[in-house]
Amino acid sequence: MPTVQITDLKDxxxxxxxREDDEWQAGHAEGALHIPISEFVARYGELTEAAPQDGRVHVICRSGGRSAQVTMYLVQQGIDAVNVDGGMQHWQVTGRPVVTDDGKPGFVL
Structure with a gap:
């Protein structure tokens, strides 16, 4: 499983x-694309439109399990994808900002 540490992520x-909608609304990384795993296959086209053609897709969830599943799927599709180790829980612990849709401080549900 291709994995990346949060400390290795760059702006x-x-x-x-x-993550699911309620988790996203509680708080997320600013600028992330949100496609819940439960809707992922149906909304796959949104990812292919938004993802950089020559860049890597960093997949994140709460702790790393769901994002690992999506990462494996993307790699099978030929996309350069990596699972973000520790997920949003680790994101928050390392001091990375967590925001709501209106830009206010959020939290990881």
């Missing part, structure tokens, strides 16, 4: 959040 890296 501007493409981030795909596959």
């Amino acid at each position: 501007g890296d493409f981030l795909l959040d596959v």
